[in-house]
Amino acid sequence: MRVSREQAAANRERIIEAAGELFRSKGFSGIGVADIMKEAELTHGGFYGHFASKDDLIAQASRRSMQRSAQSWRKVVAESGDQAFAALLTRYLSPRHRDDPGHGCAFAALSGDAARCGKPVRQAFAEGLEPLIDVLSGLVGGRTKAARRRKAIAALSELIGALMLSRAVGNVGLSDEILDAGRRELLNAAER
Numbered sequence: 406m407r408v409s410r411e412q413a414a415a416n417r418e419r420i421i422e423a424a425g426e427l428f429r430s431k432g433f434s435g436i437g438v439a440d441i442m443k444e445a446e447l448t449h450g451g452f453y454g455h456f457a458s459k460d461d462l463i464a465q466a467s468r469r470s471m472q473r474s475a476q477s478w479r480k481v482v483a484e485s486g487d488q489a490f491a492a493l494l495t496r497y498l499s500p501r502h503r504d505d506p507g508h509g510c511a512f513a514a515l516s517g518d519a520a521r522c523g524k525p526v527r528q529a530f531a532e533g534l535e536p537l538i539d540v541l542s543g544l545v546g547g548r549t550k551a552a553r554r555r556k557a558i559a560a561l562s563e564l565i566g567a568l569m570l571s572r573a574v575g576n577v578g579l580s581d582e583i584l585d586a587g588r589r590e591l592l593n594a595a596e597r
């Protein structure tokens with residue numbers, strides 16, 4: 406039975422959504438195509454009608470996750486006025502974000518995996534960083550555009566690293582301490 410173009414597009418969206426969440430929860434190699442299709446409530450055989458390969462899906466699902474992160478960051482900034490940087494730090498370096506990688510930042514959940522992937526996936530990650538760098542560049546000080554970009558990249562690196570490290574330790578107290586230290590140090594650096 407053939408499906409309409411509209412249904413095919415909807416099925417593709419379901420696959421990308423399911424894959425994005427599963428990849429962030431379990432890693433790229435921790436989940437197979439059959440599991441993704443099952444989560445999307447579609448048959449395994451239909452996968453290759455939508456994607457050239459699992460890497461193709463990884464790149465597309467990563468892009469989608471990163472676009473949503475950028476939208477979320479812009480929304481936090483728009484709603485937070487003068488406290489935008491603090492609001493962004495508080496939201497990103499939170500126990501809630503730490504404890505729900507499937508709905509969180511693809512960079513914190515998958516950067517290690519992406520480093521071992523092919524060029525399309527690494528390119529998706531490179532492209533996905535730019536909007537986040539742009540958001541942070543508008544929030545950090547600096548005399549020149551290059552200085553603000555450098556500070557934004559450093560802040561983004563610390564955010565991602567702190568979240569990754571907080572997830573890696575098996576001690577909730579230490580994990581919370583990592584999140585708190587990251588927030589405080591980034592705020593202190595922004596005030597200098």
